[in-house]
Amino acid sequence: MVQARMEQALQRFLPGSEIAPERLHCAMRYAVLGGGKRVRPLLAFAAGELTGADPARVEVVAAAVEMIHAYSLVHDDMPCMDNDVLRRGKPTCHVEFDEATALLAGDALQPLAFQIIAEHAVADNVGAQIEMVRILAAASGSRGMAGGQAIDLASVGTTLSLPELEFMHIHKTGALIRAAVALGARCGHVPETGQLERLERYANRVGLAFQVIDDVLDCEASTATLGKTAGKDAAQEKPTYVSILGLARARALADELRREAQAAVVPFGEKAARLRELADYIVLRKF
Amino acid sequence: MVQARMEQALQRFLPGSEIAPERLHCAMRYAVLGGGKRVRPLLAFAAGELTGADPARVEVVAAAVEMIHAYSLVHDDMPCMDNDVLRRGKPTCHVEFDEATALLAGDALQPLAFQIIAEHAVADNVGAQIEMVRILAAASGSRGMAGGQAIDLASVGTTLSLPELEFMHIHKTGALIRAAVALGARCGHVPETGQLERLERYANRVGLAFQVIDDVLDCEASTATLGKTAGKDAAQEKPTYVSILGLARARALADELRREAQAAVVPFGEKAARLRELADYIVLRKF
Numbered sequence: 001m002v003q004a005r006m007e008q009a010l011q012r013f014l015p016g017s018e019i020a021p022e023r024l025h026c027a028m029r030y031a032v033l034g035g036g037k038r039v040r041p042l043l044a045f046a047a048g049e050l051t052g053a054d055p056a057r058v059e060v061v062a063a064a065v066e067m068i069h070a071y072s073l074v075h076d077d078m079p080c081m082d083n084d085v086l087r088r089g090k091p092t093c094h095v096e097f098d099e100a101t102a103l104l105a106g107d108a109l110q111p112l113a114f115q116i117i118a119e120h121a122v123a124d125n126v127g128a129q130i131e132m133v134r135i136l137a138a139a140s141g142s143r144g145m146a147g148g149q150a151i152d153l154a155s156v157g158t159t160l161s162l163p164e165l166e167f168m169h170i171h172k173t174g175a176l177i178r179a180a181v182a183l184g185a186r187c188g189h190v191p192e193t194g195q196l197e198r199l200e201r202y203a204n205r206v207g208l209a210f211q212v213i214d215d216v217l218d219c220e221a222s223t224a225t226l227g228k229t230a231g232k233d234a235a236q237e238k239p240t241y242v243s244i245l246g247l248a249r250a251r252a253l254a255d256e257l258r259r260e261a262q263a264a265v266v267p268f269g270e271k272a273a274r275l276r277e278l279a280d281y282i283v284l285r286k287f
Numbered sequence: 288m289v290q291a292r293m294e295q296a297l298q299r300f301l302p303g304s305e306i307a308p309e310r311l312h313c314a315m316r317y318a319v320l321g322g323g324k325r326v327r328p329l330l331a332f333a334a335g336e337l338t339g340a341d342p343a344r345v346e347v348v349a350a351a352v353e354m355i356h357a358y359s360l361v362h363d364d365m366p367c368m369d370n371d372v373l374r375r376g377k378p379t380c381h382v383e384f385d386e387a388t389a390l391l392a393g394d395a396l397q398p399l400a401f402q403i404i405a406e407h408a409v410a411d412n413v414g415a416q417i418e419m420v421r422i423l424a425a426a427s428g429s430r431g432m433a434g435g436q437a438i439d440l441a442s443v444g445t446t447l448s449l450p451e452l453e454f455m456h457i458h459k460t461g462a463l464i465r466a467a468v469a470l471g472a473r474c475g476h477v478p479e480t481g482q483l484e485r486l487e488r489y490a491n492r493v494g495l496a497f498q499v500i501d502d503v504l505d506c507e508a509s510t511a512t513l514g515k516t517a518g519k520d521a522a523q524e525k526p527t528y529v530s531i532l533g534l535a536r537a538r539a540l541a542d543e544l545r546r547e548a549q550a551a552v553v554p555f556g557e558k559a560a561r562l563r564e565l566a567d568y569i570v571l572r573k574f
Contacts (some may be wrong), residue, residue: 015429024429024437075394080365080386099367100440103390107362108433110394114401115424118417126413130405133420137402142302142311146395150311153387 006041007033009059010066013116027097027105028112032070035088035227039210039282040065040177044184046274047199050265051188060120061132061183064113068140069176071109074102076149082232089227110140122187132183139179148172152238160239166208173214174207181206198264202275205261210282212254215240216247217287225287258283293328294320296346297353300403314384314392315399319357322375322514326497326569327352327464331471333561334486337552338475347407348419348470351400355427356463358396361389363436369523376514397427409474419470426466435459439525447526453495460501461494468493485551489562492548497569499541502527503534504574512574545570 010032017026041062048058077084077092078099085095094102114133123129138144148171155168181203185191191199218233219242233240241250261279265272297319304313328349335345364371364379365386372382381389401420410416425431435458442455468490472478478486505520506529520527528537548566552559 019430021429021434021437021441023441024434028429072394075390078367078390080390101437103362103365103367104433104437104440106394107359107397107436108427108429110397111401111424111427111431111433112429114398114420115428118421118424126417130413130416130420133401133417134405137398137405140395140398141402142308142315142395142399143306144398146391146398147308147311149394150308150388150391153391154308154310 002042002045003038005055005059006038006062006066009063013060013063013067013112023097023101024104024108027093027101028109030090030096031074031093031102031105031109032067035090036066036070037285037287038066039278040069040180042278042281043177043180043203043206043275046278047181047184048187049274050199050268050271051185051191053184053188057120057122057187058184060116060122061136061187062180064117064136065176065180065183067109067113067116068136068145071106072145072149072176074106074109078102081149081153082236084229084232086229087227113140124190128186128190132186135182135186136179139175144171144175144179145173148175155239157237158239160244162244165239165241165244169208169211170204173211174204177207177210178203195268198267201264202261202279205257205264206279206282209254209257209261209279212241212250212257213283213285215242216250216254217285218242219247221287227287254283289329289332290325292342292346293325293349293353296350300347300350300354300399310384310388311391311395314380314388315396317377317383318361318380318389318392318396319354322377323353323357324572324574325353326565327356327467329565329568330464330467330490330493330562331474333565334468334471335474336561337486337555337558338472338478340471340475344407344409344474345471347403347409348423348474349467351404351423352463352467352470354396354400354403355423355432358393359432359436359463361393361396365389368436368440369519371516371519373516374514400427411477415473415477419473422466422469422473426462431458431462431466432460435462442526444524445526447531449531452526452528452531456495456498457491460498461491464494464497465490482555485554488551489548489566492544492551493566493569496541496544496548496566499528499537499544500570500572502529503537503541504572505529506534508574514574541570 015025044062074093151168258279262276265275302312331349361380438455545566549563552562
């Protein structure tokens with residue numbers, strides 16, 4: 001339900017493929033539409049439910065987060081980065097189009113994310129809206145997601161300790177997952193500081209669990225199930241939770257993180273039901 | 288004076304090179320600091336003078352615009368785009384570092400631009416601040432600068448008419464130049480609609496004149512004077528004002544645009560003195 005709603009929202013927020021420059025807009029739509037688990041939007045909607053947010057607001061911030069996520073995948077797949085040809089069961093953007101177009105499509109998705117937040121009444125007041133811009137920008141930048149990518153890049157062929165691996169993922173995937181929860185929640189009645197801290201802890205644990213399971217699935221599953229190249233961490237000699245802990249202990253860690261995430265939101269009661277469900281989904285998913 | 292002030296401001300806004308991930312932060316600083324004519328900051332400060340803006344505000348928005356400009360140069364120089372090795376008299380970012388780091392440095396500069404606007408009191412009220420985010424995002428995106436790059440890419444080896452060439456440059460360089468003027472002005476007393484239209488016309492003409500002269504200099508000047516590879520438009524078979532109009536008529540067009548720009552701000556009187564001077568500088572510059 002959230003997925004279908006998000007697909008429609010993203011369709012609307014992305015420039016039409018008939019608008020010039022057409023090829024660029026086609027590539028942007030190709031990168032964003034028709035695929036993906038939409039984990040970040042799901043988290044944004046669940047956090048919005050907690051604070052009684054209008055879903056029309058949440059879909060704007062969820063779309064913004066998803067655009068940042070999609071651009072990062074496009075650039076990450078490029079030959080100078082992971083050099084991957086398959087994503088969400090389709091050829092990667094630079095394979096389907098060309099490298100220059102993929103580079104520009106990623107470059108153009110990023111400001112579109114900030115633009116839609118600035119163009120819609122996503123919060124009760126403009127101050128909260130500016131705070132959302134700040135949160136998303138910080139999560140995307142060199143001390144957030146892009147910084148995590150850089151750490152990931154530097155780690156290829158090296159040995160990381162568990163804390164170092166965690167530090168990388170807190171940035172690389174964790175920053176944007178935390179932003180999805182923070183932005184979704186801020187579409188509604190802004191919670192008190194103590195409540196924000198609980199939400200932050202939830203998002204932190206869920207973000208790490210997501211990555212642990214990603215590593216497990218990369219090792220266990222087939223390319224057909226994943227929709228992206230399987231086994232590539234080992235092939236690229238990237239340190240992962242599985243390479244450091246082994247499969248069984250990695251799964252146990254994901255389970256522990258899931259329980260911690262769910263415990264963090266217990267005081268919210270029924271309003272946090274979706275957040276608890278999502279923690280289950282993230283850890284129990286098969287792809 | 289503006290240049291020295293901007294260098295200091297940019298130094299301050301960019302993460303230190305000793306902060307992790309160090310290599311990424313080094314590359315971001317390398318791309319932004321110690322070079323460039325700072326035309327967009329100069330325009331932002333001149334527009335700010337017109338509206339009585341606090342220079343401490345203008346330096347924030349000017350730095351944001353300059354970060355977007357710097358990221359676009361880093362990505363534009365990459366092998367899959369213009370494949371250039373020299374910029375501002377130094378090796379380009381991907382030559383000095385590596386392609387993946389250059390890609391990520393550009394990716395991380397973009398959200399930093401939005402972050403600093405969101406983190407500083409750059410306008411009299413938060414509504415104007417959000418409007419600044421919107422203006423910068425629109426100018427950077429697929430219907431602004433990134434779109435212009437895509438049109439430029441598609442034009443290599445083709446013949447463009449003068450209106451088509453103008454359409455490309457209104458996006459590729461014009462969008463960010465107009466944003467510099469619009470943001471600088473909005474740091475002060477927001478002008479009335481009629482005045483904003485005059486400023487917009489000024490920025491539009493100055494932006495085009497800037498590009499016409501860029502084409503002239505690419506044809507006339509040496510690599511040593513330019514600090515970037517000269518003669519590359521012709522080598523890459525890119526349509527330019529010089530290839531369409533010839534040198535003499537291109538210079539005449541730049542002069543006409545300069546006069547139109549200056550005429551647009553005449554009603555502002557002495558307060559627009561810097562804007563008029565800048566139109567002269569942009570057209571009469573030697574590099």
